[in-house]
Amino acid sequence: MWDETQAYISMKTSLALFQQVPKELSDSQQQELARVVSKTQAIQQRVLSSDEAQQVVIDDAQLDKALAVLQQNFDSSQAYQQALEDNLLSPDALRQAIKNELSSEAVLALVCKDIQPVTEQEAQTFYNQHPEKFRQVARREAHHLLITVNEQFKENTPREAKRRAGELAKKVNPGNFEKLCERHSECPTAVNGGYLGMVEPGSLLPELDKALFNMQEKSFSSPILSSVGYHIVWCKKHVPEHCVSFAEAKAKIQSALLEQAQKRRQKQWLAKLFNQSPLN
Incomplete structure (x- = not known):
């Protein structure tokens, strides 16, 4: 079963390191993947042949949970099944490979039990x-609403995108901003009300970064043009530099x-x- 285990390790490692399945990787990424997989497999084989491995038991509930977590890396069940086919992994082979992985992890946990x-x-x-290590730079808690600029769509031409962003900027307030983001924003953050998190200087697009760190707390920006479109930024909270x-x-x-x-x-x-x- 080790060839199939290698296929599973390769698929999971590729997703963890590159957020892509192995067949989508560049040559340099393939080389790095092969190096990591070879080392991982060698360690796993040796761990599972140890005396300590005889003391661990992996049940069906643990296997089912691990399979469900793996599936979450894919956009659909079809993409998941396709990845298994591309890696020549049958359901039984996948289950065994995951059991090997969980057993190896359990052994490594076992050797630390007295710490x-x-x-x-x-x-x-x-x-x-x-x-x-405990100095925290100044941050801003922020949300944004994005109207993209794209000449291929009439509602996203530069002129129309600017108009739409301007109209939305007139409506926003603390009570409705997240709902407006969910309805109108064309950024993946829309599903979370446009939430950008606790933002540090230099982590956003330059236009947004400059605007955000010059805004008053609990204020909204006018539409800001960046390379992707028009943004309305909500500076929700100032967190000054401090020591945790x-x-x-x-x-x-x-x-x-x-x-x-x-x-x-x-x-x-x-x-x-x-x-x-x-x-x-």
Whole structure:
């Protein structure tokens, strides 16, 4: 079943690294994929041949859940089925490949079972020693509504797009902006009311970035022309530059330090398994 396992690892790794199935990759991406898949498969084979692997059991519920998560990477069930066909993966082969993957993950979790949770004091020490990691630049919480410019559609010619954006700009207010985005915005963010998130300087198109970081809190922009069309921006909230408090950071620090400890243990265990120096 290892050839089929390799096909599954290749498909899943390609989606994770490049958001594309293997056949859509460039030559350089194919080379990187082959390198990662070869290493992943070698580790998985060795892990599953270990004594610890005899202690783990993967049930049908876990397999069903993993299959459902995999399917979410595809736009439709047809695209999912096509990807399986392209990778020569039958339903049974796919199920076995996923079982191998989950078993390998369970073994790696097993070898870390005696690692103790990170204490508050350990987290506090890390926080005190790395203050630069907790400085937060100024941000803006923002939404936007986009009317694209496209000469091929009469409602999106430069003149018509500008007119439509201007009319919408006259209507917007905090109570209706998200609904107007859902109805009129031509950006994928429309499904979330045009939400852009907590935006840092330099992360948006230059025209939007300049406008947003010069807007008052709780204000709306006039239509802003960018390379893709006209945007109406809602600067919902100003978040000034600040240092994240220990109370806010504690849980993430503890989680990150625990994960580091687990990875160190796994590398040490794998090194012994491969009878070589710790893996990089």
